[in-house]
Amino acid sequence: VYVGNQIDSYFSCRSNSEPEELNLPEDDHAFKSQYFNSSNHIKILTHGWLSSGKTGWLLKIKDAFIRTHDFNVIIVDWSELAKNPAYPWSAFSTRYVGKKTAKMIDAIASAYQIDGKYMHLIGHSLGSHVMGYSSLFSHQRIHRITGSLDPARPLFELPLMNKNCRLDKSDAEFVDIIHSCAGLYGYKRSHGHADFYPNNGKAKQPGCDGLQQVIGSDHIYLKYMLSANNSALRYYS
Template identity: 35%
Template sequence: MFKIHTAFILLAILILGCDSNLTTVTYPGIGTFSLTDFYHPIYRPIVLLPNSPEDMNATFCLYTPNNVDDFDELDWNNTDHYESTRFDANLDTKIIIHGWRGDSQEAWLSKLKDTLLKAKDLNVIIVGWPGGAKTPYTQAVSNTRVIGIMMGILIENLMKEFNVSLNSFHLIGHSLGGHIVGYAGKHLNGSIARITGLDPAGPFYKGLNETEARLWHTDAKFVEVIHTDAQPIIQLGLGMFETCGHVDIYPNGGQEQPGCEEQAEDEVPIEGGIYEKYKFSSCNHGRSHDLFIDSVSPTISKPVSYLCESYDSFQNGECKSRCDGSECVIINPLVHSYPVNQSYTQGKRFFMATAAEENYFRYQYRIDLKMIKNDISIKPLLTQVELRFINQDGVDEQFFFSKKSEVFEDETEYPRLFVLNTDPEQLSKIEIKWTLGLNIIPTKMNIEYIKVTALSFQSNSTNVEPITMMFIPNIDGGIPNDEWISCERNQINQ
């Protein structure tokens, strides 16, 4: 009931707009906009005229290695002061923009800027458009095209003033900002080096077939999209599940992120000074930029994602696990593109699993537990299984293979996906314990092997190929109930 109530509130926020007798508006140097632009009776039933460039209250704040903490402000349409700024024509430029109800002071923008500048010498421009990004949402949607073109004009002016190439620019946008960078790319005829869409907004965009209306893979030479909140709007999802880049990455399935189960209440203005508290899916939606920040300099594992039909298939180990060709991508904000066949990866989905808190990129493991034929045990065996990973220093990490009692059938292999802290190159031994479920007759669990495939590696490792390790229980006649049994490594295949 709460979600239905909240969905209606969100719908009200989306459709409220300003009355106007105008049907078109023209802003010199920007373009002409109409109330019929990208109208769709289902996916965009409300179209408003955009506000003027002045109403965007846009700011373009330049940071470089010489001014990490204080910025030079750029005018998007006036180059007179450009020479006095600290823009470095020898460096690549990354331009970052926020989404709905945001501004240039959002913490994630500064954190991403600082992380990028610590990792590499760059020009970083943070774009704010608070006047255009405010409620109602429908007005902000209409304003995205104006601020996107303003960004495109800024880039053209930087090119003219400093003789820099479009190949040196990377645009990064969150939520509505994900579509704004697309509009900037369209203005530049798709010739910019790279665009990253961080959970591009879904409401009023998903379902539209007109590629001019939203972020699309033709907006840059390389377009990647990270989806983290792609649930339907009725379930408060603010992103989109549809693919729109050369590479579309879906961490944890792209809909619900670990650690976001309890949403914080947020106050949103409805109309006339009235505020409504409701649980906004900002955690899932914002996880996209948190992951991107973490991927600049991952401290534990490389952020590897794998091509797969679905997240269920990925979790069940049904996807190709070799990281060759275009079957996997490693998120890297510091390069211009990924070494993939774009015509092959476009329209497909890449999946990965992450942790629930910072240092999100840990070791992804596929673990296959194979049951052996057992004529004595009760069938089926209802039990809960725990594992311990033990590294070469004797440090262990304990976790449940099955979080609740489940049936384990003879001669069946059970695949699972886990995100762990244990370095696969240091894993030396596994211990296993099972706990009796509803079975009342004493029995043993007969396991043929535990196969462990490491799908990701140390952040500083040159290895990108999965490692497969086989572990065999050190006991004959089956594993007794409620006892830890050691399984030694039997072989390694790379």
């Protein structure tokens, strides 16, 4: 889905072998996808700073969602903005990306008569705040946001911003957060309805060094996210 300047999103489900790039028309009611199934729930995923929609763990989570349930899965790729090495630039871009993603959400809801109770937004690092803004600007009341993958702390929790300027439990019916780098790159405080701190939430996590804590480690986030998708939450040290 092309949702604005330097932002692309890609739709996947069991029916399409390759991700479908969708175009968002000016008329929301004209929004169409060749493969979208309005009977299935929607997962919208995005990456964080210095990353992209093609990062390994994100694609693995997408594949796992489709394999376990036939979800409509959309990956929002804002890498042209996220790759800026000046962190504040990328951080301030989350609001813009969130607004564009909200427009996409509303277009889907309008075209297919779907409301937010069928939507689950998932973000890592700065992407967690993108999803918070997406819910804030959308006309839909989003069912769940998993800002589970270390919502970025600098310029959001340090200093502490207004709840409308960061991911907060008011952004969805249920917000769950996994803290694996608490107090350093990720949120230190509890801001969700459910907050999990594997290995006490401290950096460094087993098998994760340096910038992996910022941009995401395939096996760390895949393990936590897939655990969160199971009927019983299980976290391993």
